[in-house]
Amino acid sequence: MTQNFEQWCSELQTQLSRNQQRLTPQRRLIASVLFEQDGHVNVDELHQLVRGKDSSVGYATVYRTLKLLQSLELVHTNTFVDGTARYEVATDDDDHHDHMICRDCGTITEFENAEIERLQDAVAERLGFELVDHRMVLYGRCIKVACPNKQSN
Protein backbone atom coordinates (compact mmCIF):
# COMPACT_ATOMS: atom_id res chain seq x y z
CA MET A 1 0.00 0.00 0.00
CA THR A 2 2.05 2.84 -1.23
CA GLN A 3 -0.49 5.63 -1.31
CA ASN A 4 -2.57 7.45 1.25
CA PHE A 5 -6.22 8.20 0.90
CA GLU A 6 -5.80 11.83 -0.09
CA GLN A 7 -3.52 10.99 -2.99
CA TRP A 8 -5.80 8.27 -4.21
CA CYS A 9 -8.89 10.39 -3.74
CA SER A 10 -7.51 13.36 -5.62
CA GLU A 11 -6.76 11.00 -8.48
CA LEU A 12 -10.42 10.05 -8.29
CA GLN A 13 -11.42 13.69 -8.21
CA THR A 14 -9.33 14.39 -11.30
CA GLN A 15 -10.72 11.47 -13.23
CA LEU A 16 -14.26 12.42 -12.33
CA SER A 17 -14.09 16.06 -13.31
CA ARG A 18 -12.49 15.04 -16.58
CA ASN A 19 -15.85 13.43 -17.39
CA GLN A 20 -18.10 16.05 -15.83
CA GLN A 21 -18.81 13.70 -12.99
CA ARG A 22 -18.94 14.63 -9.34
CA LEU A 23 -17.19 13.62 -6.18
CA THR A 24 -20.26 13.59 -3.98
CA PRO A 25 -20.19 13.08 -0.22
CA GLN A 26 -21.50 9.57 -0.71
CA ARG A 27 -18.80 8.66 -3.18
CA ARG A 28 -16.11 10.13 -1.00
CA LEU A 29 -17.44 8.29 2.00
CA ILE A 30 -17.66 4.96 0.20
CA ALA A 31 -14.19 5.48 -1.22
CA SER A 32 -12.73 6.33 2.17
CA VAL A 33 -14.31 3.37 3.90
CA LEU A 34 -13.10 1.07 1.16
CA PHE A 35 -9.65 2.57 1.36
CA GLU A 36 -9.20 2.24 5.08
CA GLN A 37 -10.67 -1.23 4.94
CA ASP A 38 -7.78 -2.26 2.77
CA GLY A 39 -9.16 -5.76 2.60
CA HIS A 40 -11.47 -7.67 0.35
CA VAL A 41 -14.92 -6.48 1.23
CA ASN A 42 -18.03 -7.39 -0.65
CA VAL A 43 -20.83 -4.96 -1.32
CA ASP A 44 -22.83 -6.01 1.66
CA GLU A 45 -20.00 -5.57 4.14
CA LEU A 46 -19.02 -2.27 2.61
CA HIS A 47 -22.59 -1.06 2.76
CA GLN A 48 -22.78 -1.95 6.44
CA LEU A 49 -19.58 -0.07 7.17
CA VAL A 50 -20.70 2.94 5.20
CA ARG A 51 -24.06 2.96 6.94
CA GLY A 52 -22.22 3.12 10.21
CA LYS A 53 -21.04 6.57 9.23
CA ASP A 54 -24.03 7.74 7.20
CA SER A 55 -27.13 5.63 7.54
CA SER A 56 -28.82 7.27 4.58
CA VAL A 57 -26.52 5.83 1.93
CA GLY A 58 -28.36 3.33 -0.24
CA TYR A 59 -27.32 -0.03 -1.46
CA ALA A 60 -27.52 0.96 -5.09
CA THR A 61 -25.17 3.85 -4.54
CA VAL A 62 -22.55 1.51 -3.17
CA TYR A 63 -22.91 -0.70 -6.23
CA ARG A 64 -22.81 2.23 -8.58
CA THR A 65 -19.81 3.78 -6.90
CA LEU A 66 -17.87 0.54 -6.98
CA LYS A 67 -18.67 0.08 -10.63
CA LEU A 68 -17.51 3.62 -11.24
CA LEU A 69 -14.27 3.16 -9.35
CA GLN A 70 -13.75 -0.07 -11.19
CA SER A 71 -14.18 1.55 -14.58
CA LEU A 72 -11.61 4.15 -13.57
CA GLU A 73 -9.33 1.30 -12.54
CA LEU A 74 -9.12 2.68 -9.03
CA VAL A 75 -10.40 -0.54 -7.53
CA HIS A 76 -9.94 -4.16 -8.48
CA THR A 77 -12.54 -6.82 -8.10
CA ASN A 78 -12.23 -10.52 -7.48
CA THR A 79 -14.77 -13.21 -6.91
CA PHE A 80 -13.42 -15.78 -4.53
CA VAL A 81 -15.18 -18.58 -2.69
CA ASP A 82 -18.69 -17.32 -2.14
CA GLY A 83 -20.44 -15.89 -5.14
CA THR A 84 -20.00 -12.28 -4.07
CA ALA A 85 -17.65 -9.86 -5.76
CA ARG A 86 -14.98 -8.49 -3.44
CA TYR A 87 -13.28 -5.17 -3.90
CA GLU A 88 -9.94 -3.70 -3.04
CA VAL A 89 -8.23 -0.41 -3.75
CA ALA A 90 -5.94 -0.48 -6.75
CA THR A 91 -2.61 1.04 -5.89
CA ASP A 92 0.20 1.67 -8.33
CA ASP A 93 -0.06 -0.64 -11.29
CA ASP A 94 3.30 -2.19 -10.57
CA ASP A 95 2.64 -3.85 -7.26
CA HIS A 96 0.10 -6.29 -8.61
CA HIS A 97 -0.54 -9.04 -6.15
CA ASP A 98 -2.38 -12.34 -6.07
CA HIS A 99 -4.25 -14.18 -3.39
CA MET A 100 -3.89 -17.26 -1.29
CA ILE A 101 -7.02 -18.46 0.45
CA CYS A 102 -7.25 -20.77 3.42
CA ARG A 103 -9.80 -23.49 2.79
CA ASP A 104 -10.33 -23.79 6.52
CA CYS A 105 -10.96 -20.25 7.66
CA GLY A 106 -11.35 -18.35 4.42
CA THR A 107 -8.65 -15.85 5.24
CA ILE A 108 -7.26 -14.09 2.21
CA THR A 109 -3.52 -13.54 2.15
CA GLU A 110 -1.85 -11.43 -0.50
CA PHE A 111 1.43 -12.17 -2.16
CA GLU A 112 3.54 -11.12 -5.09
CA ASN A 113 5.84 -13.22 -7.17
CA ALA A 114 7.78 -11.64 -9.97
CA GLU A 115 9.07 -14.97 -11.20
CA ILE A 116 5.57 -16.31 -11.80
CA GLU A 117 4.60 -13.12 -13.55
CA ARG A 118 7.57 -13.49 -15.86
CA LEU A 119 6.52 -17.01 -16.69
CA GLN A 120 2.97 -15.90 -17.32
CA ASP A 121 4.27 -13.43 -19.84
CA ALA A 122 6.28 -16.18 -21.47
CA VAL A 123 3.28 -18.50 -21.61
CA ALA A 124 1.08 -15.85 -23.15
CA GLU A 125 3.69 -15.01 -25.72
CA ARG A 126 4.14 -18.64 -26.64
CA LEU A 127 0.38 -18.90 -27.14
CA GLY A 128 0.45 -15.83 -29.38
CA PHE A 129 -1.11 -13.37 -26.97
CA GLU A 130 -0.14 -10.08 -25.49
CA LEU A 131 -0.77 -10.50 -21.80
CA VAL A 132 -3.08 -7.82 -20.47
CA ASP A 133 -4.04 -9.04 -17.03
CA HIS A 134 -4.31 -12.14 -14.92
CA ARG A 135 -6.02 -13.62 -11.92
CA MET A 136 -4.33 -16.22 -9.79
CA VAL A 137 -5.75 -17.65 -6.60
CA LEU A 138 -4.12 -20.37 -4.56
CA TYR A 139 -6.23 -22.49 -2.25
CA GLY A 140 -4.66 -24.28 0.65
CA ARG A 141 -4.61 -25.15 4.28
CA CYS A 142 -2.42 -23.97 7.07
CA ILE A 143 0.22 -26.51 7.94
CA LYS A 144 -0.29 -25.94 11.65
CA VAL A 145 -3.00 -27.95 13.34
CA ALA A 146 -5.05 -24.95 14.29
CA CYS A 147 -5.22 -22.37 11.56
CA PRO A 148 -3.59 -19.31 13.10
CA ASN A 149 -5.90 -17.08 11.17
CA LYS A 150 -9.01 -18.93 12.22
CA GLN A 151 -11.98 -16.60 12.31
CA SER A 152 -15.34 -16.90 13.97
CA ASN A 153 -17.30 -17.18 10.75
Place this chain on the structure above:
Amino acid sequence: MTQNFEQWCSELQTQLSRNQQRLTPQRRLIASVLFEQDGHVNVDELHQLVRGKDSSVGYATVYRTLKLLQSLELVHTNTFVDGTARYEVATDDDDHHDHMICRDCGTITEFENAEIERLQDAVAERLGFELVDHRMVLYGRCIKVACPNKQSN
Protein backbone atom coordinates in the same frame (compact mmCIF):
# COMPACT_ATOMS: atom_id res chain seq x y z
CA MET B 1 -7.81 -35.78 -22.33
CA THR B 2 -6.46 -39.06 -21.20
CA GLN B 3 -9.67 -40.89 -20.50
CA ASN B 4 -12.66 -41.99 -22.51
CA PHE B 5 -16.23 -41.56 -21.46
CA GLU B 6 -16.77 -45.12 -20.31
CA GLN B 7 -13.82 -44.99 -17.93
CA TRP B 8 -14.90 -41.69 -16.52
CA CYS B 9 -18.50 -42.77 -16.28
CA SER B 10 -17.76 -45.98 -14.47
CA GLU B 11 -15.81 -43.96 -11.96
CA LEU B 12 -18.97 -41.91 -11.56
CA GLN B 13 -21.01 -45.09 -11.21
CA THR B 14 -18.70 -46.35 -8.49
CA GLN B 15 -18.75 -43.13 -6.55
CA LEU B 16 -22.51 -42.96 -6.73
CA SER B 17 -23.28 -46.44 -5.56
CA ARG B 18 -20.86 -45.95 -2.71
CA ASN B 19 -23.33 -43.35 -1.43
CA GLN B 20 -26.50 -45.17 -2.34
CA GLN B 21 -27.01 -42.76 -5.20
CA ARG B 22 -28.10 -43.68 -8.70
CA LEU B 23 -26.75 -43.24 -12.16
CA THR B 24 -30.03 -42.29 -13.76
CA PRO B 25 -30.52 -41.87 -17.51
CA GLN B 26 -30.60 -38.10 -17.04
CA ARG B 27 -27.34 -38.05 -15.15
CA ARG B 28 -25.69 -40.32 -17.67
CA LEU B 29 -26.96 -38.16 -20.52
CA ILE B 30 -25.81 -34.92 -18.95
CA ALA B 31 -22.46 -36.48 -18.15
CA SER B 32 -22.00 -37.76 -21.69
CA VAL B 33 -22.91 -34.46 -23.29
CA LEU B 34 -20.56 -32.63 -20.97
CA PHE B 35 -17.84 -35.13 -21.69
CA GLU B 36 -18.03 -34.98 -25.44
CA GLN B 37 -18.32 -31.23 -25.27
CA ASP B 38 -14.91 -31.10 -23.73
CA GLY B 39 -15.09 -27.35 -23.53
CA HIS B 40 -16.26 -24.80 -21.06
CA VAL B 41 -20.02 -24.86 -21.21
CA ASN B 42 -22.32 -23.05 -18.87
CA VAL B 43 -25.53 -24.51 -17.55
CA ASP B 44 -27.67 -22.91 -20.20
CA GLU B 45 -25.62 -24.22 -23.09
CA LEU B 46 -25.39 -27.64 -21.54
CA HIS B 47 -29.12 -27.70 -20.97
CA GLN B 48 -29.75 -26.81 -24.61
CA LEU B 49 -27.46 -29.59 -25.77
CA VAL B 50 -29.03 -32.11 -23.44
CA ARG B 51 -32.50 -31.10 -24.53
CA GLY B 52 -31.45 -31.83 -28.07
CA LYS B 53 -31.21 -35.48 -27.07
CA ASP B 54 -33.95 -35.65 -24.47
CA SER B 55 -36.28 -32.71 -24.36
CA SER B 56 -37.78 -33.73 -21.06
CA VAL B 57 -34.70 -33.03 -18.97
CA GLY B 58 -35.25 -30.09 -16.67
CA TYR B 59 -33.04 -27.17 -15.90
CA ALA B 60 -32.81 -28.01 -12.23
CA THR B 61 -31.60 -31.50 -12.99
CA VAL B 62 -28.71 -30.11 -14.97
CA TYR B 63 -27.81 -27.86 -12.07
CA ARG B 64 -28.15 -30.66 -9.57
CA THR B 65 -26.13 -33.07 -11.65
CA LEU B 66 -23.33 -30.59 -12.15
CA LYS B 67 -23.23 -29.87 -8.46
CA LEU B 68 -23.10 -33.58 -7.83
CA LEU B 69 -20.29 -34.17 -10.30
CA GLN B 70 -18.47 -31.25 -8.80
CA SER B 71 -18.72 -32.63 -5.29
CA LEU B 72 -17.30 -35.91 -6.59
CA GLU B 73 -14.51 -33.91 -8.19
CA LEU B 74 -15.40 -35.31 -11.59
CA VAL B 75 -15.91 -31.86 -13.04
CA HIS B 76 -14.21 -28.55 -12.44
CA THR B 77 -15.92 -25.21 -12.50
CA ASN B 78 -14.60 -21.81 -13.42
CA THR B 79 -16.27 -18.47 -13.70
CA PHE B 80 -14.68 -16.45 -16.46
CA VAL B 81 -15.82 -13.28 -18.12
CA ASP B 82 -19.60 -13.38 -17.94
CA GLY B 83 -21.08 -14.17 -14.59
CA THR B 84 -22.01 -17.74 -15.46
CA ALA B 85 -20.21 -20.75 -14.10
CA ARG B 86 -18.58 -22.91 -16.75
CA TYR B 87 -17.91 -26.59 -16.40
CA GLU B 88 -15.38 -29.05 -17.73
CA VAL B 89 -14.64 -32.68 -17.13
CA ALA B 90 -11.90 -33.31 -14.62
CA THR B 91 -9.48 -35.81 -15.97
CA ASP B 92 -6.55 -37.29 -14.07
CA ASP B 93 -5.48 -34.98 -11.30
CA ASP B 94 -2.01 -34.63 -12.75
CA ASP B 95 -2.76 -32.88 -15.99
CA HIS B 96 -4.18 -29.79 -14.36
CA HIS B 97 -4.39 -26.96 -16.79
CA ASP B 98 -5.09 -23.25 -16.67
CA HIS B 99 -6.77 -20.85 -19.03
CA MET B 100 -5.87 -17.98 -21.28
CA ILE B 101 -8.75 -15.86 -22.47
CA CYS B 102 -8.78 -13.51 -25.43
CA ARG B 103 -10.19 -10.15 -24.44
CA ASP B 104 -11.28 -9.63 -28.03
CA CYS B 105 -13.17 -12.77 -28.90
CA GLY B 106 -13.51 -14.54 -25.58
CA THR B 107 -11.93 -17.73 -26.79
CA ILE B 108 -10.62 -19.88 -24.00
CA THR B 109 -7.28 -21.56 -24.58
CA GLU B 110 -5.90 -24.14 -22.20
CA PHE B 111 -2.31 -24.51 -21.19
CA GLU B 112 -0.12 -26.22 -18.68
CA ASN B 113 3.07 -24.98 -17.11
CA ALA B 114 4.89 -27.15 -14.66
CA GLU B 115 7.35 -24.41 -13.81
CA ILE B 116 4.60 -22.08 -12.62
CA GLU B 117 3.03 -24.86 -10.62
CA ARG B 118 6.33 -25.48 -8.90
CA LEU B 119 6.57 -21.84 -8.00
CA GLN B 120 3.02 -21.82 -6.71
CA ASP B 121 3.93 -24.65 -4.39
CA ALA B 122 6.95 -22.71 -3.23
CA VAL B 123 4.88 -19.58 -2.61
CA ALA B 124 2.28 -21.50 -0.64
CA GLU B 125 4.94 -23.17 1.46
CA ARG B 126 6.63 -19.88 2.18
CA LEU B 127 3.25 -18.51 3.35
CA GLY B 128 2.80 -21.52 5.59
CA PHE B 129 0.16 -23.32 3.58
CA GLU B 130 -0.21 -26.70 2.04
CA LEU B 131 -1.33 -25.98 -1.49
CA VAL B 132 -4.55 -27.78 -2.33
CA ASP B 133 -5.67 -26.19 -5.56
CA HIS B 134 -5.36 -23.09 -7.65
CA ARG B 135 -7.05 -21.07 -10.34
CA MET B 136 -5.06 -19.05 -12.81
CA VAL B 137 -6.53 -17.17 -15.72
CA LEU B 138 -4.53 -15.04 -18.11
CA TYR B 139 -6.27 -12.32 -20.07
CA GLY B 140 -4.76 -11.05 -23.27
CA ARG B 141 -5.12 -10.14 -26.88
CA CYS B 142 -3.93 -11.85 -29.99
CA ILE B 143 -0.85 -10.23 -31.35
CA LYS B 144 -2.16 -10.54 -34.90
CA VAL B 145 -4.41 -7.75 -36.13
CA ALA B 146 -7.41 -9.99 -36.59
CA CYS B 147 -7.86 -12.45 -33.82
CA PRO B 148 -7.57 -15.84 -35.53
CA ASN B 149 -10.00 -17.31 -33.07
CA LYS B 150 -12.56 -14.61 -33.58
CA GLN B 151 -16.07 -15.89 -33.02
CA SER B 152 -19.45 -14.52 -33.92
CA ASN B 153 -20.52 -13.78 -30.37
Place this chain on the structure above:
DNA sequence: ATCCTTGCAAATTGTTTGCAGCTAG
Protein backbone atom coordinates in the same frame (compact mmCIF):
# COMPACT_ATOMS: atom_id res chain seq x y z
C1' DA C 1 -42.35 -50.43 -0.04
C1' DT C 2 -38.53 -47.48 0.35
C1' DC C 3 -35.97 -43.75 -0.74
C1' DC C 4 -33.46 -41.50 -4.45
C1' DT C 5 -34.52 -38.59 -8.29
C1' DT C 6 -37.09 -35.73 -11.41
C1' DG C 7 -39.64 -31.68 -13.36
C1' DC C 8 -41.97 -27.88 -12.37
C1' DA C 9 -42.62 -23.63 -10.25
C1' DA C 10 -41.68 -20.71 -6.63
C1' DA C 11 -38.09 -18.80 -3.78
C1' DT C 12 -33.40 -16.82 -3.06
C1' DT C 13 -29.44 -14.26 -3.90
C1' DG C 14 -26.49 -10.93 -6.03
C1' DT C 15 -26.73 -7.13 -8.97
C1' DT C 16 -28.86 -3.67 -12.14
C1' DT C 17 -32.14 -0.22 -13.49
C1' DG C 18 -36.18 3.32 -13.83
C1' DC C 19 -37.67 7.20 -11.88
C1' DA C 20 -38.85 11.34 -9.14
C1' DG C 21 -36.61 14.28 -6.13
C1' DC C 22 -32.14 16.33 -4.71
C1' DT C 23 -27.67 18.68 -5.21
C1' DA C 24 -23.17 20.26 -6.69
C1' DG C 25 -21.17 23.37 -9.85
Place this chain on the structure above:
DNA sequence: CTAGCTGCAAACAATTTGCAAGGAT
Protein backbone atom coordinates in the same frame (compact mmCIF):
# COMPACT_ATOMS: atom_id res chain seq x y z
C1' DC D 1 -30.44 26.52 -13.72
C1' DT D 2 -29.18 21.89 -15.22
C1' DA D 3 -26.79 17.83 -15.61
C1' DG D 4 -25.35 14.44 -12.74
C1' DC D 5 -26.49 11.79 -8.46
C1' DT D 6 -29.28 9.54 -4.87
C1' DG D 7 -32.59 6.37 -2.55
C1' DC D 8 -36.14 3.51 -3.16
C1' DA D 9 -38.42 -0.14 -5.14
C1' DA D 10 -39.03 -2.94 -8.86
C1' DA D 11 -36.67 -5.72 -12.30
C1' DC D 12 -33.26 -9.14 -13.60
C1' DA D 13 -30.37 -13.14 -13.98
C1' DA D 14 -28.19 -17.10 -12.07
C1' DT D 15 -28.91 -20.60 -9.03
C1' DT D 16 -31.41 -23.19 -5.34
C1' DT D 17 -35.18 -25.43 -3.17
C1' DG D 18 -39.98 -27.51 -1.87
C1' DC D 19 -42.91 -30.73 -3.32
C1' DA D 20 -45.68 -34.25 -5.42
C1' DA D 21 -45.11 -37.72 -8.78
C1' DG D 22 -42.02 -41.27 -10.93
C1' DG D 23 -38.73 -45.10 -10.81
C1' DA D 24 -35.05 -48.26 -9.39
C1' DT D 25 -33.70 -51.78 -6.08
